[in-house]
Amino acid sequence: MPEIAEVARVVNHLRRSLVGKTLKTVATQDDTNVYGKAGCSAAEFSKALTGKKVLEANRQGKYFWLVMDSPPHPLMHLGMTGWVHIHGDKSMVRKSKPKDEDAEWPPKYWKFVMETDEDSKMEVAFKDARRFARIRLLDCAAADIRNTTPLKENGPDPVIDTDVFTEEWFMQKMISKHVPVKALLLNQANISGIGNWVGDEIMYHAKLHPEQYSNTFGATELKQLYNSIRYVCQTAVDLLGDSSQFPDEWLFNYRWGKGKKNAATKLPNGAAITFLTVGGRTSCVVPSVQKKIGPVTADVKGGEAVTISGGSEAEPISKPVKRKKHIAKASNCSSFEEESDEDVKEKDPPAKRARARKPPAKIPPKK
Incomplete structure (x- = not known):
């Protein structure tokens, strides 16, 4: 799923391809999910942008947008399988996809295709097979884009908002919550851009366990985690999500084998790789590196929660409530184990959930 680094890659290419140019045509295909759930329509999108000049391309976390010479401005989110293609630019064909992915134009599952009116014509397409992407129009001044819904409801971006995302701010955020730390990181209302x-x-880099509750870490661990967020996000963005350039020691290089035949289950140094469900998402963990030093959620999905001796005091944790995982279906596309985290929310501690409602509530439908 596209995260902070992949979105940075998209924005980088949009700056090279569209900024400073006028959109001669904007062809669209209506989609009640991609446009409709964002309060827009394909026809409105095309009408609003045709003939406009693109002044800038920017991003915040997993959202990105174009600044036009007059409102409205298009704001986009890639969802699970969304991507931006530039006709003839092979650098935008993802390495994990077949070599002939960009053979047809427009690409399969396209939602819009923009064409510039310059002599050196550029064509840019937005595609999404599983339809979790969102395309909307923001009718505001360019300077107010980040103060407009949905961006204003999202937390700071750890790469571009370093004036807000400080060590002190992060520590206060962590101790103010009592949720598994991985769930806190995935919640876009806390920090923008971090996905699975x-x-x-x-x-992994911070050597901390994803199940441990956010307010049970000491100052040393919090500083370590903050530095890891800054390092991983900045490095991934600087490399524009090009995984071939990621450091050899990164877990990314070894984490994709779950459920695959003959896939590696260990790091090159022999450390075992395991998978847990944390905050409703599959988490890749190296237990020999990521130690539990405080209260954690269930070690195994549906199992008993545990408290590690020597950790900070916390309220007793009861057996967590089992929840069914909702997997969206789409024709002609392979299944994905991860759901879209555009709307990831922190889960209350199991004990709190059990007291608050009986029977357990169902997971609300995605917006």
């Missing part, structure tokens, strides 16, 4: 693989990389 980035979250796992951060936890």
Whole structure:
């Protein structure tokens, strides 16, 4: 799923391809999910942008947008399988996809295709097979884009908002919550841009366990985690999500084998790789590195929660409530184990959930 680094890659290419140019045509295909759930329509999108000049391309976390010469401005989120293609630019074809992915134009599952009117014509397409992406229009001044919904409800970006995302701010955020730390990182209302693989990389680099509750870490561990967030996010963004350039020691290089035949279950040094469900998401963990030093959620999905001796005091934790995982279906596309985290929310501690409602509530439908 595209995260902070992949979105940085998209924005980098949009700056090279569209900024400073006028959109001659904007062809669209209506989609009640991609456009409709964001309060827009394909026809409105096309009408609003055709003939406009693109002044800037920017991002915050997993959201990115184009600044036009007059409102409205398009704001986009890639969801699970969304991507931006530039006709003839092979650097935007993801390495994990077949070599002929960009053979047809527009690409399969396209939602819009923009064409510039310059002599050196550029064509940019937005595609999404599983339809979790969101495309909307923001009718505001360019300077107010980040103060507009949904961006204003999202937390600071650890790469571009270093004036806000300080060590002190992060420590206060951590101790103010009582949720598994991985769930806190994935909640975009706390920090923008961290998704599943980035979250796992951060936890591995910090040598901390993703199940441990956020307010049970000491100052040393919090500083370590903050530095890991800054390091992993900045490095991934600087490399524009090009995994071939990621450091050899990163967990990213070894984490994709779950459920695959003959896949590696260990790091090159022999350390075992395991998978847990934390905050409703699959987490890749190296137990010999990521030690439990405080209260944690269930070690195994549906198992008993435990408290590690020597950790900070915390309220007793009861047996967690089992929840069914909702997997969206789409025709002609392979299944994905991870759901979209555009709307990831922190889960209350199991004991609190059990007291608050009986029987357990169902997971609300995605917006």
